[in-house]
Every structure is written in C-alpha cells, then in structure tokens.
Amino acid sequence: MNSTTYSIPLAIGAIPPYLQFVAFGCVLAVGYNIWWALVSERRLPGFPVATLEGQGLPPKESYFKDASGTIASGLKAYAGPFQIITGTGPKIVLPNKYADELRNRPELDFNEAFRKDFFAHYSGFDGFRASLDNPTLIPSTLRVKLTQSLGLVTNHLVDEATSALHQLYGEDREWQSIAVKQHNLNLVARLSSRVFLGRPICRNEQWLEIAKNHTVDSFLAARDLRAQHFFMRPIMHYFMPHNKNIQRHYTDAKRIISTEVERRKIRAQILLEAGDKPPKVSDAIGWMVEMAGGKKVDYVAAQLSLTVASIHATTEALTIALLDLVSHPEIIPQLRKEIIEVLGDAGWSKQALYKMKLMDSFLKESQRLHPPSDVSMNRKVMRRLTLSDGTVLPKGARLMVAARFRDAEIYPEPDAFDATRFLRLLNNTSSNSPHHYVSTSAEMFAFGTIRCHGKHACPGRFLASAELKIALSHMLLKYDWKLDKSDTMPRFFANETAHMTNPGLKLMVRRRTEEINLDLDVDPDLIDVED
Ligand code: HEM
Ligand SMILES: *[C@@H]1O[C@H](CO)[C@@H](O)[C@H](O)[C@H]1NC(C)=O
C-alpha cells in the first residue's frame, strides 16, 4: 500500500527537473486548450438556435447540410437575433432591420471576425495577417489611390482585356463549348494583376498561378486546419498539402515582387542620372508605398490579401453575368447597342463606363438574384453592445446580418430577372440613390453595408465594376454566347453561407466581328494623363 502511494511522487522525483518542467508545460498547454475550446465553442446564452425546419438535425449538422436553409428557418421562426452553430462555434444572425444600427459601430470589428476561421498567425496565411496587422492600408489604398487613378486604370484594363481575350476565348468562328469559369478566372487574374502589379508581372505565368490558386488553397488550408484537433494544428500545418501550397505561394510571390521592385528602383535611378523624370507608374505596388508613408509593411502579404479579396469574387460575378445573359438572350442585343453608342461616341474613359447604364442595371440585377451570400457584415463583438431594442451582443460573439435580395416589398416580382429593374428605379428616384451597381444599401449589400459611408463596404467595388463592364463589352462585341444544352450539371453550389457557380459550368462561344474598334490605339503607359 505504502509503496504504491509513494511510487508516483518518487517516480516524478526521479525525472530530471527540466523534463518535469516540460511535462508541466504540456499539461498546462493541454488544459488551456481544452478550457479554450470549451469556452469559445459553447453556445451563446439567450439566443435561440436555428436548425433546418422539420429535419430534426443537430444544429451543426443542419448548418453544414444547408447553411442558407438553416438561416432562412431561423429568420422565419424568430423575429429577432438567433444563433447558428458553425464549424468554429456559434455565430449570431441578425435580421436585416438591424443593418443600419450595426454599421460603423466601434464595438464591432470586421477583420477579427475572420481571425478564428483563418489562422492568421500561421505561416501561409500572411495575407490574412497583413489585414489584421494593418486593417486600413488596403481599404484606404483602394478608396484613395484607385479612385484618383480610375481614368488611367480604365486604359490599363482595356489594354489588358484586348491582349488577354483572344488568347483565352480563341478566334474560332464555329461554336465551341468551354468551361467558362476557368476562362473567366484567367481573364480576371490578368485584369486585376495589371492594376495591382502592372506589367510585366500581370503576364508572368508563375504569378498568375499564385493569383488564381492562393484564394482556393487558403480556404482549403483553413478548412483542413479547422478539421484538425486544435492541439495538433501548430505542428500539422507544416505538413498538410494546402498549407504547404500557401506557404510556397508566399515565398514565390516574394521573389517575383521583389525582383520587380528592384527593377523599378534601377530604372528610376538610371533615368534620374540621365536627368529625366522617372515614368509615372500607376499600380498598387506604388500606391501602397505612398499610402504607408514610411511605415513598415509586408507588401507581398498585402498583394496576396488584395488577390484573395478580389479575383474570385469578380470571377464569380462575371460568370454569373454570362450565365444570366445566355439565359435571357433578349438582353444581348440591347447591351450591344448601348456599348456601341457609348464607345462609338467618345471611346473609353471612366465617364464611358458610367454611361453604360443598362449594363449597370443588368449587373446589379444579376447580383441581386445570385448574391455571393445571403448574409454579410461578418463582425466580431469586441466590447459588449446593447442595441436599441435591448438585445445584448456579448463580447467575443461573432455575427452576421441577413440581406433582403428577394423581398417582394422592395422588388416587385422578386424572383423574375429584369435587366432594367434598377434602371427604372434609378429613373424614378433623386440622385444619390442606392440603385447603381456600386451603391450599397441596408437591403442590398452584396458589396457589404450601406449607401453612405459604411466603413467596410467593399472598397474594391469600383474596380470590380470597371473590370466587369470592360470585360463584358469586349466579350459581347467580339463573341456570341449561348447555353450548352448538353451541360446538365447543377449551375450553382452552396457551401456554408457562400454560393458559387459550378466550376465545370459549360457555355458555347464563337468569335464574331465587332461593330466598332474596342482596342486602344496607343500603349496606355505612354499616355501620361489623368482625367
Ligand atoms: C464583384 C466583386 C466583389 C464582391 C461581390 C465583393 C464583396 C465584398 C464584401 C461583401 C465585402 C465585406 C463587406 C462587409 O462585410 O461589410 C468586401 C470587402 C472587401 N473587398 Fe470586395 N468584393 C468584390 C470585389 C473586390 C475587388 C475587385 C477588390 C480589390 C480591388 C475587393 C477588395 C475588398 C477589400 C479589401 C475588402 C475589405 C474591406 C475592409 O477591410 O474594410 N473586393 N467585398
Ligand atoms: C495551381 O493549381 C493547379 C491545379 O490544382 C496545380 O496544378 C498547380 O501546380 C498550382 N500552382 C501553384 C503555383 O500553386
């Protein structure tokens, strides 16, 4: 009896002190992690838990089976906020009526909402970390610099579209079937990279692969990590394939981008020494340096962050727009007419993009019926917040707000596709109306929140709008499009709260002769003007 009682302490005594210390540390770490998991993943008291109606599934299974359906059930069952149980714990869903009250609340944080789902402290997730470390750099660069340079950017995008289009969609005058999303991804990666990194990187195959893969690999890497036991994550993330991919993307991007920065420095030096002015370069490499004003910034991570925010969202919008065009082919000649009128008059400019009003209304209707998600405004509650109706949002909770894209009160015949819907609404309302493609409102927040100065409304939406209008103008005048009747696969997938088009989606395309010349007749880098 005695011997057993003493054997454990004796055994511990026999272990060298440093090992005792390590063992104690391990026990502490395990204990902390268990405590953390219990605390951070338990349900939020006071909020009803939504599940799919009539299916009797546990909340988390209900969420993974059909997140949109689970949220719709919650909105139907409860008048106020409720919670859903996601893979990383509960999130509060608020009905749309709270959108106005919640925007710009200092208690709520946009970037922190993603910290837990996106492992920003692990290598490879550098882009996510860059947004957390410096949450204003990219949004303010886009708002200030991109807006100032939209005239020049328009020319760059037209030049890039001209050069990329023939290569990507071909010259065949017979109908051929293409996997349209992959082609669009290639096009958007080139357009966006032209604006973010300029020439020649926007045509560098290795960069383009990173630009196209990094978003998907980041999401898969984060998903793999979420599926791992939390205790194993710090070790496993060095070995899991998608995690290794994103770590390699960062290293390769760093090499490509620093070579370009070096090249620019040398070029500027040579010109300065020869007494010439260095050329005006208008892309996000330069803009971010100007915006950072000497502050230390990881520009490679920031570029990856830009890529993640922009390329897939814009590709998705372009793919959905094409799908809507071929599903409602009567719109095609109307859009062609507008493009020819606007561009035939005065050529490309940012004003020309503004004058494409039918295109604008069409894009917004396309987004209304197929938004990237039924919820937006993902936020984390940084300090306890009491709302006007007495609802208390506890510190640490994550939330999202439901949109009203198909609400008959706002949009008569909400399920019908009506390309002129927003054009008519625009016609009947005073200026500053929320019916432009780039405007956001409490109900219609595919780009995030709110018409006026919603702090986190997508700062890239002006670029997205320019890219889409320029790409569609080229694609409509230079190509005919129709449905591929042999393609019977589902057109859309839902994954958690995100909706996306089927990557295998096929459309028929053939080259046609454009009525007017769409190409710039000069190299835009030689036009040193801003309008
Ligand atoms: C059609 C394409 C796009 C859609 C549907 C879209 C949608 C969104 C949404 C819903 C948000 C979150 C807003 C919120 O929660 O309040 C967002 C944020 C953001 N978007 Fe976009 N976006 C698109 C294109 C772009 C592009 C082209 C860029 C880059 C040039 C971009 C850069 C960003 C950035 C940096 C943020 C974070 C804003 C912040 O931190 O305050 N987006 N976007
Ligand atoms: C990008 O993804 C494709 C397809 O999965 C793969 O073949 C390619 O090696 C990837 N490239 C990079 C740079 O990750």
Ligand SMILES: *[C@@H]1O[C@H](CO)[C@@H](O)[C@H](O)[C@H]1NC(C)=O
């Ligand atoms: C907009 O209003 C003008 C005049 O008020 C009219 O000529 C035009 O047809 C209207 N457009 C639409 C789409 O209703």
Ligand SMILES: *[C@@H]1O[C@H](CO)[C@@H](O)[C@H](O)[C@H]1NC(C)=O
């Ligand atoms: C806009 O006004 C016109 C008359 O000017 C009317 O026919 C039309 O129904 C109105 N549209 C909407 C969406 O209110």
Ligand SMILES: *[C@@H]1O[C@H](CO)[C@@H](O)[C@H](O)[C@H]1NC(C)=O
């Ligand atoms: C969601 O995406 C993951 C990874 O791509 C996939 O394994 C899963 O089956 C998808 N879920 C649904 C419902 O499509």
